[in-house]
Amino acid sequence: MNDFRKKPGIDRSGIKEVFIEGLLLISALASILAIFLIIIFVFAKGLPLIAKVGVFKFLFSSTWDPVNGQFGIATMIAGSLAITLGALIWAVPLGLALSIFLSEIASPRIKGIMVPMIELLAGLPSVIYGFFGLVIIVPFIRDYLGGPGFSILAGSVILGIMVLPTIVNIARDAITVVPREYREGSLALGATQWETISRIVLPSASSGIITAIVLGMGRAVGETMAVVLITGNVTRMPESILSPVRSMTGNVVLEMGYATGDHQLALFATGVVLFVFIIILNALVSVGRKERV
């Protein structure tokens, strides 16, 4: 008996296999194609303008005056970096503390309440955050700290809340997958729980934690709607955290509606710079991952 031989005639199951494989390949290619089209389109529109203005001038001039052909986005790079940094300064420590609490300390009951709430935080549309900032944070800063209220500080507060779930979810996963043997091995040596967390668990999870921070940073740099609503959007170099700023994303969304000619291309060029920022951040993640043993 040779039961494993192919049956003579048409091999129906074989055709089905090939068909399904082909379908999956096409789906995969379609998503890659989308990414390539976007890259080509944005760069094709933006790069010539950067070349025309000059890379240095485009990146480091703080004069943004489209009517007179002055395209310098230094104020917006500064704005994006300032609110991102401001958000990370408080959201990273808090997010880490929260991830440690949820993965190492919290009882299942508390976890059952907190985890869905944090996930909900991740799912809220950004305009809701912006609206919350606009009616609560901005007036609060104006009344108690001074300035117009629309400021780096307002952006940092809201962006921090927005990146918190990104950081917590990824960092918590990274901490949870640290092998139980490490924890038990450490505790069995007479280490306390905190010694075990700080010296064994966190270092073991460090690449995942770095990924969490960098992806949080990516989310902060790319956030648009909430930022537009609360940072004031002026193209001036900020003097303090109470100064209003415009982010790169804000620049694109605010002016794209009416921009034409070089002005429009300059907005694409802003997009190119944003793109490069994100690519650098993603590259950092991969490098961080590879460095682990």
Place this chain on the structure above:
Amino acid sequence: MSLYKIQAKDVCLFYHQEQALFNVNLNIEANQVTALIGPSGCGKSTFLRSLNRLNELIEGTTTTGEVLIDGVNIYDNDTDVVKLRKEVGMVFQKPSAFPMSIYDNVAYGPRIHGITKKNTLDEIVERSLRQANLWEEAKDRLTSSGLRMSGGQQQRLVIARVLSVNPKVILMDEPASALDPISTAKLEDLISELKKEYTIVIVTHNMQQAARVSDSTAFFLSGHLIEYQPTERLFVNPGDKRTEDYITGRFG
């Protein structure tokens, strides 16, 4: 002081409503290797983990009864669990070096117990690695990651890590189950050497191993201690029908 290093008295363990250990009474002598054998889920590992209160890390477990080590009940309310676990070291099934250098792996224990002097740490690391028969293989690569070692080497590294804090008792939970025969032989040699200075309790699935390394053997079944004898007698002339069935391979 009692004659025995470890005395378990009526140890019961519950996982939520389920009972996993039923009134286990077991006396373990100093400087001996005691093997715990039995089919999967019989409670041998659970019993082992009750000797350094490691079961407490699992939510929903309660232990009753007493475990005396050198005559002191480790389940007393005034027991410092952290100190207890320093005295009662543990080696786990999966060889798991910490993701740090070989040196730092061994120095981890002394460091958390407050030793910071480089010279002292160097001495402890060397002594522990020598005791674990790992010094020759490790001395030239102390700064490389412990994770780059083979499974057998990692398991001896874990033993060196345990020895670094001067325990009295070493618990081993199927320490050779992930190792090849040569690494296993090295580990068994090591166990025989270590018993000169330490009291060792080892859980094993491998009955030949129990026969080779242990002085006494305890057979567990469904959470009950069925039989506890000098190893030779238990294997040659078991007193209980169920022990005989198990060691002759009729079940388990």
